[in-house]
Amino acid sequence: xxxxxxxxxxxxxxxxxxxxxxxxxxxxxxxxxxxxxxxxxxxxxxxxxxxxxxxxxxxxxxxxxxxxxxxxxxxxxxxxxxxxxxxxxxxxxxxxxxxxxxxxxxxxxxxxxxxxxxxxxxxxxxxxxxxxxxxxxxxxxxxxxxxxxxxxxxxxxxxxxxxxxxxxxxxxxxxxxxxxxxxxxxxxxxxxxxxxxxxxxxxxxxxxxxxxxxxxxxxxxxxxxxxxxxxxxxxxxxxxxxxxxxxxxxxxxxxxxxxxxxxxxxxxxxxxxxxxxxxxxxxxxxxxxxx
Amino acid sequence: xxxxxxxxxxxxxxxxxxxxxxxxxxxxxxxxxxxxxxxxxxxxxxxxxxxxxxxxxxxxxxxxxxxxxxxxxxxxxxxxxxxxxxxxxxxxxxxxxxxxxxxxxxxxxxxxxxxxxxxxxxxxxxxxxxxxxxxxxxxxxxxxxxxxxxxxxxxxxxxxxxxxxxxxxxxxxxxxxxxxxxxxxxxxxxxxxxxxxxxxxxxxxxxxxxxxxxxxxxxxxxxxxxxxxxxxxxxxxxxxxxxxxxxxxxxxxxxxxxxxxxxxxxxxxxxxxxxxxxxxxxxxxxxxxxxxxxxxxxxxxxxxxxxxxxxxxxxxxxxxxxxxx
Numbered sequence: 001x002x003x004x005x006x007x008x009x010x011x012x013x014x015x016x017x018x019x020x021x022x023x024x025x026x027x028x029x030x031x032x033x034x035x036x037x038x039x040x041x042x043x044x045x046x047x048x049x050x051x052x053x054x055x056x057x058x059x060x061x062x063x064x065x066x067x068x069x070x071x072x073x074x075x076x077x078x079x080x081x082x083x084x085x086x087x088x089x090x091x092x093x094x095x096x097x098x099x100x101x102x103x104x105x106x107x108x109x110x111x112x113x114x115x116x117x118x119x120x121x122x123x124x125x126x127x128x129x130x131x132x133x134x135x136x137x138x139x140x141x142x143x144x145x146x147x148x149x150x151x152x153x154x155x156x157x158x159x160x161x162x163x164x165x166x167x168x169x170x171x172x173x174x175x176x177x178x179x180x181x182x183x184x185x186x187x188x189x190x191x192x193x194x195x196x197x198x199x200x201x202x203x204x205x206x207x208x209x210x211x212x213x214x215x216x217x218x219x220x221x222x223x224x225x226x227x228x229x230x231x232x233x234x235x236x237x238x239x240x241x242x243x244x245x246x247x248x249x250x251x252x253x254x255x256x257x258x259x260x261x262x263x264x265x266x267x268x269x270x271x272x273x274x275x276x277x278x279x280x281x282x283x284x285x286x287x288x289x290x291x
Numbered sequence: 292x293x294x295x296x297x298x299x300x301x302x303x304x305x306x307x308x309x310x311x312x313x314x315x316x317x318x319x320x321x322x323x324x325x326x327x328x329x330x331x332x333x334x335x336x337x338x339x340x341x342x343x344x345x346x347x348x349x350x351x352x353x354x355x356x357x358x359x360x361x362x363x364x365x366x367x368x369x370x371x372x373x374x375x376x377x378x379x380x381x382x383x384x385x386x387x388x389x390x391x392x393x394x395x396x397x398x399x400x401x402x403x404x405x406x407x408x409x410x411x412x413x414x415x416x417x418x419x420x421x422x423x424x425x426x427x428x429x430x431x432x433x434x435x436x437x438x439x440x441x442x443x444x445x446x447x448x449x450x451x452x453x454x455x456x457x458x459x460x461x462x463x464x465x466x467x468x469x470x471x472x473x474x475x476x477x478x479x480x481x482x483x484x485x486x487x488x489x490x491x492x493x494x495x496x497x498x499x500x501x502x503x504x505x506x507x508x509x510x511x512x513x514x515x516x517x518x519x520x521x522x523x524x525x526x527x528x529x530x531x532x533x534x535x536x537x538x539x540x541x542x543x544x545x546x547x548x549x550x551x552x553x554x555x556x557x558x559x560x561x562x563x564x565x566x567x568x569x570x571x572x573x574x575x576x577x578x579x580x581x582x583x584x585x586x587x588x589x590x591x592x593x594x595x596x597x598x599x600x601x602x603x604x605x606x607x608x609x610x611x612x613x614x615x616x
Contacts (some may be wrong), residue, residue: 040399044545095400096346097593100546103539104586111579224535228412231405239402265420272413279406280394 009049009140011257017215019144019253020153023224023246024208026233028079028201028247033234034177036194037095041102042082043108044227044276046202048220050111050209055124055218062215064127072206079202106223114220121219126291149211156207157246160200174198219266229256232275238285249285296547303608319406322564324456327463328520329560330435335513335542336472342474343506346484349411350362350514350541355418355533357384359425362528365434373439373449377519384515387510392507396500399489410526411538418530422511430529449523456507459520466513482506503589514526543585549595 050071057067086105089098094190102283126145134143164170176193177184184190216222229252236247252271257266279288312320332354339345357380364376371379391410398406418425425431437453440446447454473479481502484492493499524527531537540563548559563581572576592598 014296019565033401037401040406086586086590092594093593096344097589099346099401100542101586101589103542104546104589107539108582108586111576111582115576118557149358159517228408231408234411235405242303256508269413269416269418272409272416274412276394276406279398279409283397283402 001167006139007261009136010142011261013035013146014016015149015150015254015257017252017253018256020150020157020254021208021212022229022233023249024153024156025205026237026245027157027203027242028197029230030237030242031173031177031233031241032194032198032201033239034241035173035197037089037178038087038092038102040082040087041099041227042109043079043102043201043205044223044230045106045242046075046079046082047205047209047212047226048113048223049078049109050206051213051218051222052209054205054210055122058124059211067213068210070205071210072203074083075206075209076199076203079198079205083195083198088224091180098116106227110220110223113258117218117220119220121217124213126214130239145214151213153208156204160204161242163200169193169196170190188222192234193194196203228271232271234274234280236256236286238287241285241287244287248285294602307560309311319453321450321455322568324452324459324524325460326415326561328517329541329544329564330557331463331466331517332514332541333548333556333560334467334499334553335510335517335546336541337550337553338470338482338506338510338513340480340511341552341556342486342504343389343482343543345503346401346542347407347412348404348535348538348542349391349407349409350382350385350510351533351535351537352407352414353384353388353511354389354503354537354541355414355528357381358532359418359431359518359520359523360515360529362431362434365437365522366431366435370433378518381512381516383454384518387515388511389504389508390551392504393513396584397506399505401476401571408535408538411533415530415534425528425530428530430527430531432527450526455523459524462516462520465522466516467553467557470513470582476552478502478505493601514525545595546585546588547595549597549599551594555597557594558600562596 016032025044025047032038032040032043032247041155053065053071053074054067056108057070058064061067070263082102082105086101087098090101130145130148133143136142152165172193173196174189175186175188176190176197180190212222233245233248234254235248236251237244237246252274255270255274256267259270263270295361308323311323315323326512333349335353336347336350336392339350350356360383361376364371364379395403395406395410401569419427421427437449438446439449439458449455449491474483481492481497485499485502486495489499518532521532544559544563545556546559547562549555550556558565567577570580574580588595594601
């Protein structure tokens with residue numbers, strides 16, 4: 001028990017790191033959901049593609065920095081392509097077709113990835129600058145790379161909150177989340193805002209994909225692992241609520257991190273149980289506002 | 292199509308299906324058995340998606356539950372006769388449909404899809420982790436092949452492909468007929484009205500919650516039955532039968548066939564099983580081909596193969612004018 005208690009701060013940090021990663025992906029998902037009522041299955045595929053682009057770039061150029069710059073941008077374009085080329089085409093025919101379409105796209109993307117890279121996990125080495133561990137306090141050491149993940153995702157998120165709360169674009173986005181029709185009537189180009197949000201969301205997912213690559217390695221099942229966590233976050237956090245999604249991400253991260261150690265047999269059930277409970281007891285989400 | 296022509300076609304298909312094992316070899320009999328089991332499942336799914344407009348990503352849950360209950364009966368209580376095990380599976384599908392349904396009542400649109408996904412995954416995780424009861428990853432298997440006594444005809448082993456075919460055939464006819472009949476009842480009409488406008492349906496004094504609950508129970512029952520047959524067919528139960536990907540298969544089958552009508556759901560099961568069989572025999576990338584096919588259908592032919600068929604028969608003058616589907 002002594003050793004398990006000693007692990008608590010480390011586990012907490014693990015949970016925080018994973019929570020931040022989930023949030024990077026889930027924030028785009030929840031914004032799109034809040035705005036367009038689209039549950040984009042393919043969103044987690046973009047995250048996976050980000051990771052694979054990162055792997056490829058590191059293979060070619062051995063530069064992680066380059067991957068960190070290029071891959072998210074490529075992902076952003078992919079996100080926009082998915083919106084303009086596919087989702088918008090079936091938007092008129094209802095949410096069932098939209099959902100089915102993004103689901104089909106996710107399936108195709110996963111299969112293409114399997115085709116090109118196979119199913120074995122591919123390692124991406126941690127950049128030399130970020131290897132090793134840091135002595136945090138008395139006897140707790142923590143890998144530098146995970147601290148880097150915290151730092152980077154924290155920075156990106158701070159930037160996102162600034163964008164949403166302080167800029168004109170952010171106001172327009174929030175207006176569209178709240179009431180798209182009204183925003184459109186007041187002269188906002190809603191379609192353009194949608195596209196921008198898809199792009200930004202995909203960009204964030206791409207970043208998550210790149211920074212996760214050295215941490216969890218790159219494999220074709222990443223998509224499925226991430227999508228359920230993301231869905232849990234969106235469900236628990238309340239649909240379309242970014243603050244809620246943040247708290248929920250941290251919560252899910254902690255559940256994953258502590259669950260695996262303390263309740264190894266049921267840890268996998270915990271997340272689903274949480275989702276089911278929230279859905280049945282408070283469909284608007286734990287942190288969401290009432291509809 | 293006039294009712295007489297329709298009846299003729301239905302009878303023709305039934306006669307062909309009944310003669311099928313006598314003419315074709317064991318291989319196709321085996322495949323068609325699988326088709327029919329999936330057809331029961333997709334038709335029960337049609338009631339949810341096509342008829343009521345609820346997109347579920349957890350339909351495999353009932354399928355798996357029915358299957359596991361059958362396997363439990365075979366393994367832990369071998370004295371239970373097959374028909375009773377079968378009824379128990381159906382009842383467990385009904386009960387789980389009612390329980391899960393009761394929790395999903397308030398949810399609509401994507402939130403419903405979401406929650407069904409969570410429920411399905413939760414059941415999968417339980418089946419996967421609860422090793423002492425469900426066998427975990429290995430699943431349940433190893434019961435002795437059973438003999439079933441059929442009145443007038445003698446007794447047959449369940450291992451007999453032809454016998455299993457006829458058993459599944461009989462159950463499929465009954466369950467698919469029940470599903471069709473379900474859409475024609477007052478309850479079926481109520482559900483159709485919920486699909487087209489839930490708010491107005493509510494205004495008209497329809498108890499939406501109750502109607503949906505009965506629907507969930509009924510689809511659970513039918514899916515449980517098909518799950519039970521699937522266990523007889525595969526001779527094992529595995530957590531895979533109720534996971535995400537089985538649920539996805541149901542969605543894919545329904546969409547390929549055309550989820551907006553009952554015939555389409557059956558066509559979907561047929562096309563899916565045969566496509567998988569033949570594609571996988573000459574390429575490992577069959578899932579990719581299936582995925583692309585799926586996306587193209589959604590983009591250009593949301594009506595699926597059944598929609599294509601309808602369009603084609605309209606073009607050649609087989610069906611006159613625009614009839615409400």
